[in-house]
Amino acid sequence: MRYSKSHKEDTRRKLLDSSRALVKKGGFDSTGVEALMSAIGLTPGAFYSHFPSKQALLEEVIREEMQYSLSMLKPQPADGGSTLNQRTKAYLSVPHAEHPEAGCVLPALGSELARIPVEVKSIIEDGLKDMHSVWNDELKDENAAWAVIAQCVGAVILARSVKSDATRREILRANRAQVDALLRSRARSD
Amino acid sequence: MRYSKSHKEDTRRKLLDSSRALVKKGGFDSTGVEALMSAIGLTPGAFYSHFPSKQALLEEVIREEMQYSLSMLKPQPADGGSTLNQRTKAYLSVPHAEHPEAGCVLPALGSELARIPVEVKSIIEDGLKDMHSVWNDELKDENAAWAVIAQCVGAVILARSVKSDATRREILRANRAQVDALLRSRARSD
DNA sequence: GTCTATATCTAGATAGAC
């Protein structure tokens, strides 16, 4: 065969990794197949050897992204046991606001998610429930767990929607302070 | 003249009102000029008698939407003096989640706002600061004011991103409960 | 001001050569 048997999965892997970043940066609808393929040095025609449609790629991107976001939320053995509070500070940071391509898919696609097909919404829902579970383990409060997830996603979206760096920093700082206060109050009452 | 002098502004008004709803429902990029014009019974060619470009329409849509959202947030003489808590309950409601075309522009466009030109981001920023001011008047807490705005926007986006009605209701209910608790605790300490 | 017609561009997707 002209291509080794691992070549296809290598290319697919590269396409997925590259596409995840591009889609988070530019949005799904406005990022074309040509852009996705040329980013890995291929031409658009080759796309359809890996996915039957652009829509199918989106489904896989969302699946991997939700898994990635969840893994970032959970305590990592590798990072020396960072606290949930530390990880939230990173989420509500200027670098995260300025680099959607490396961040969480929820604020990056945000409102586009309201218009995706139901199969993809199932993936989102499952991932969100897992995230809620992680927060609830820490907070022991189902309502507060949903609220803090919503707050974090909303804060990053707002931070990315304003013009001035000063307001962006202010929005993020205020939200960090609120989450910090919430976590401290829960720790005291434990 | 073949058209009365008020005809142009009438058409422009109809186009803007109609476009505001369509853009919130379908997104800005994915709603074409043809769709915007046929919604008011005209053909695409006539669009450019009112706006030099689709981009110019977006700017006006955002301007009016931010003003509208702000007016909904402020106490209305007409509604018998509803409380901020009552208005927030309406924001975090299933009807709002299910009808983006009639709701707030922030969760409706959400992540698309991260990619709009800076002129439009200025409008968003000014509107957000006004909203923050309204919340701060009530809460007397700058951080909490930013947090609750982020939470409300994020909650509606999440509610629209999940598949099941049950989870959608749960996300909204939990967030309503949290905002309610925040407002009550502030009222006590006044 | 609005219409019809069209120019121009770009999108997603397919066909056949290599």
Add this chain to the structure above:
DNA sequence: GTCTATCTAGATATAGAC
């Protein structure tokens, strides 16, 4: 598996008739 070429459909925007 990838490339080149192309089909079809849709977009924004323009030109000229009414």
